Amino acid sequence: MSAAVGVLIVDEPQDLCPTVRATLEHLPELQTLHEADLAETELERLVALVFIDERRIGNGLAEIGALxxxxxxxxxxxxxxxxxxxxxxxxxxxxxxxxxxxxxSPRDLCAAILALAAGQDCLYPPSAELQAETGEALGLTPREAEVLRFLSAGFSNKEVARRLALSVRTVETHRLNLRRKTQTGRLKDLVTLARQLGLAPVLEEPRPARH
Incomplete structure (x- = not known):
């Protein structure tokens, strides 16, 4: 069975650089597909590349939900x-x-597809411009960003409070603010956001909760 990654291109813009399409179609590790091919393909790893039109982002969100x-x-x-x-x-x-x-670059885009197919949930490659824009748009304070860094690593409110010398109630307040500003509380989303903001990962593993 082929180890290639199947790529479904969705809402390809008319002004897309021809080099991008050519790279996607000719890179040996990738195989472009139509949606009708998905039900029959033997490829185990499949990625949908959805081009977002920010002027009509609702259409893109609906397309992603349907996919x-x-x-x-x-x-x-x-x-x-x-x-x-x-x-x-x-x-x-x-x-x-x-x-x-x-x-x-087209190579960066292909690398992102391969990284995602390998199980990584992250922005690839990291973009300083996106990090700054996202952090500013979300309005995160430095302390909220630090709390996010620990929460995205799986630490409990109590563990975060201990490591940052805060009260548990303060951490809970920061966590509520993060949920309000990011519109999500899922660990998967927090991990993605922390990486996109360029927050350094917490290397120490969270300690198991005591029963």
Whole structure:
């Protein structure tokens, strides 16, 4: 069975650089597909590359939701030109696994597809421009960003409070603010967001809860 990654291209813009399409079609590790091919393909790893039109983001969100419902095994990568924090939260809530800026090189885009197919939920490659824009749009304070860094690593409120020398109630307040600003509380989304903001990972593993 082929080890290639099947790629479904959705809402391809007319002004897409021809080099992008050529790279997707000719890179040996990738195999472009039509949605009708998905039911019959023997490829185990499938990624939908959805191009987001920020002027009609509702259409993109609906497309992602429909893809997620019709093809649960698809991993979804959203490509965009300009993305606000609110847009990012909406994309994650709709079922997007990762996002990437269209301004990246074709090789970067292909690398993102391969990384996502390998199980990574992250922005690839990291974009300083997106990090700054997303953090500013979300309005995270430095303390909220630090709390997010620990929460995304799986630490409990109590563990976060101990490591940051805060009260548990304060951490709970920060967590509520994060939920309000990001419109999500799911660990998967917090992990993605922390990586997209360039927050350094917490290397120490969270300690198991005592019973």
């Amino acid at each position: 997620r419902e019709r093809q649960p095994r698809l991993r979804i990568l959203a490509a965009f030109q300009a993305l606000t924090g609110a847009d990012l939260g909406a994309l994650l809530a709709a079922g997007t696994d990762a996002v990437i800026a269209r301004s990246g």
